[in-house]
């Protein structure tokens with residue numbers, strides 16, 4: 001039986017609540033006899049800062065490097081608003097992404113049939129929606145230097161962030177997007193702002209070349225990122241795969257989430273390059289944050305994190321069948337009319353995080 005090491009980093013706020021449900025799914029997966037997942041748990045974010053004075057400790061970083069995959073809940077919250085910039089909770093997450101070289105962030109936005117009415121968009125716009133946002137995750141304005149605030153001494157300050165991309169970074173994320181498109185709808189939209197940004201000009205040029213050289217069988221459309229944002233709420237089903245930079249990908253994926261009903265529904269996989277044995281560093285996390293407004297109340301939707309665990313089973317542990325079962329169980333409980341508050345609907349039963357987890361596990365047990 002295949003055996004894997006998984007590092008759990010629940011983090012802050014609702015991160016710990018949604019991760020509790022994942023630990024129960026890990027027990028379920030181990031119970032199937034198809035796989036053996038050994039877990040370790042550590043701190044990240046504000047809780048790590050409180051304990052170690054850093055948003056992630058060196059020991060946790062080493063465990064992450066040694067693990068086959070990492071599952072993360074969420075980081076951040078108002079409690080840490082005043083901490084030094086390089087020690088803020090989000091810095092731990094960014095360090096993990098950068099140090100593990102997780103350059104490819106896959107953010108699938110799927111509208112489950114039962115949730116077509118839960119979206120803020122009209123049913124006919126979102127029914128059957130299945131988009132994959134491929135976000136570049138280790139470059140761009142998140143990491144470019146200089147990144148600083150300078151005191152100009154005249155009562156004014158100057159803040160600088162730098163957007164940097166090199167050819168190889170665009171080539172490898174474009175290849176990920178085209179490979180995915182081949183297994184899906186065979187269409188890639190590449191979103192940038194070549195009309196105002198040099199990085200947009202290079203992005204467009206490199207994606208065009210990768211397409212011409214190796215993927216001319218896939219349909220490629222270039223779209224300006226602002227138009228892409230508008231099209232995502234006008235007619236989201238026109239998209240199959242969207243490939244874009246780190247910052248546009250952050251914003252466009254939160255936007256796409258609303259077509260699925262809630263940010264609480266969107267999972268993600270962050271992947272690095274495969275080594276000679278086909279193993280790639282990987283982290284799985286919901287797209288949402290620590291949701292300070294509902295933290296500690298047992299209300300959070302655990303589906304984004306549970307679906308992220310399904311992606312972990314599929315992409316890191318080669319257990320596509322178990323992943324399919326979890327996704328079918330999610331669809332099943334939604335069909336049964338169970339809803340957390342964020343996707344609450346008339347005629348449906350509103351439940352908490354634990355009850356939603358219970359129902360998904362019950363559905364898995366009933367199916368087997």
Ligand code: NAD
Nearest residue numbers: 074075076077263264287288289290291293294300301342
């Ligand atoms: P957020 O995603 O935490 O919350 C936005 C809104 O969505 C809130 O109203 C929240 O209640 C709701 N929401 C989010 N997830 C939900 C869920 N699972 N179930 C039900 N409702 C849910 O974004 P924010 O409020 O802008 O950020 C809060 C903190 O989280 C900040 O410190 C931010 O930096 C951090 N953050 C972390 C991550 C991460 O760890 N990957 C991602 C985004 C934001």
Ligand code: IPM
Nearest residue numbers: 075076090093094250287289
């Ligand atoms: C996300 C989050 C992060 C990001 C923050 C918390 C650093 O918003 O994963 O979408 O901006 O990438």
Ligand code: MN
Nearest residue numbers: 250251254287
């Ligand atoms: Mn985000």
